[in-house]
Amino acid sequence: MFTDIFSPESLAEAWEIIRTQFPMALWETFYVTVLATAFAILIGLPLGVLLVVGEKGGIRPIPRWIMAVINFIINVLRSVPFLILMILVFPLTRLIIGTTVGTVASIVPLVIAAFPFVARLVESCLREVNPNLIEMAQSTGATPFQIIYKVMIPESWPSLISNFTVAITTILGYSAMSGIIGGGGLGKIAINYGYYRYKYLVMFLAVILLIILVQIFQSVGTKLAVKTDKRLKNQAK
């Protein structure tokens, strides 16, 4: 089945598809990923903070049962496979966006799938903060809120950036998957042409572009994390 991949006709055909569809698909994948990540962080960051500060012995304990409910919801959402989650949140998607198909609509399930993941990442980052620093802040008269935004988050910022990078690359993968049921972008192209129409060259190219996007996100994220970390000695300012 691969014999005619590089025949002149199929090359010409593939080029036509690439020329007409790829720029838009690339852009769709990019903005869906970035927007979904942004919303996932918007929800996941405060939630991750709550998981750390709200527990017994934390800086701002909240009732045990609330913590249990939050943990349960996060665990449930994290254990539902993404494709099934997409279908399950159709009603919510319709409520928010007005439709369940299309590029914009795919942002909703992406956020629902990603924010619990982000919350766990944030939780593990914040647990790494030296507890002596929190004690220092308390002894200096900081409020719990001041401890969160002046100590815990700034001190774990480099590792938060690393973990947000993990999140964005994971969300990119999910966004490609969302192409199966109505989402746009490179994933949709890969499935439509590769799976339904046997245009493997187009599929491979879509996959290669996805790989390149992951590489770019990852290396930008890593650079940023290293650059912001002031614990590393002798760095260029």
Added chain:
Amino acid sequence: MIEIKNLTKTFNTADGTVEALRNVSLSIPDGDIFGIIGMSGAGKSTLVRCINMLERPTEGTVEVDGVDLGSLSAKELRAKRHDITMIFQGFNLLMQKNCLKNVCFPLELQGMKGAEAKKRAIELLDIVGLADKAKAYPAQLSGGQQQRVAIARALTTQPKVLLCDEATSALDPNTTNSILELIKEINARMGITVVVITHQMSVVESICKHVAILDGGEVVEQGEVSEVFAHPKSQAARNLVFPEGEDSSLNVGNAGEHFIRVVYNGAYAAGKPMIARLAIDKGIEANISYASTKGISGKAFGTILLSISGDDQAVRDTIEYLTTEPGIEAEEVKVHVH
């Protein structure tokens, strides 16, 4: 004035309750440098954390300038903590902030705005001798420099009390001395009451006026440093004053010899040829079996164990002779020969 009354602190842990402090009472005068010394696990950190209510006492009270800290609301307590600041063994600087920002931190919490806070922070960095490191990050500084930054930070809110929990325990001896000098200078210059927590006798010797010895959660001895050092009564105090072991390392001579413990309690006599004069004036021969003396502000403190051969009369003569010197006490002691 810090008044700690009948303080008890118990922790409930998985393996039962731990009584970290038992009925501790101390009063720490204004402007003092007060040492709290004890072995690891004695309860020092718990005690100091009770002084700023990071740890709530199970029983008893802590009063600072007549205010019972236990009765304050969370908000009042936070305000009070600008008056009672703290430095730590691990420095506890914000690693992602430069020195200037670190020193500004307490002011930022109070809502003081940029330029004013910065001005105050620079003044304080100057006092601790690190004005040139304002832009440096903690990871770029040595331990001693980091502790100086932490001291500057602790002073920004113009506190009345500075709590130091093992502040020099992570530092080498030279750096320790320079940090202690700085603390002494700050105490003298700003009149801040300093509470020094340590497990090192040398720290107490070099800066404290008063000392309390904590052992197993209890204060076993307290008073002026010179007094406690000269007459260590409790076993815990003796262990601290004679860390090598008091009597065990003695170079003990013949059985039948008498031993006299000579205690220097601020005598100027350390330099005098005491043993030679004992021989010339009294005809008594004495050997030094053990000596541990320390010069503190020009005076001698410590213990010498003399062995003399002769009868009981010789012992009485020696004691009488030695104790005519001001600041020297002497008593006969029994030493087991091994």
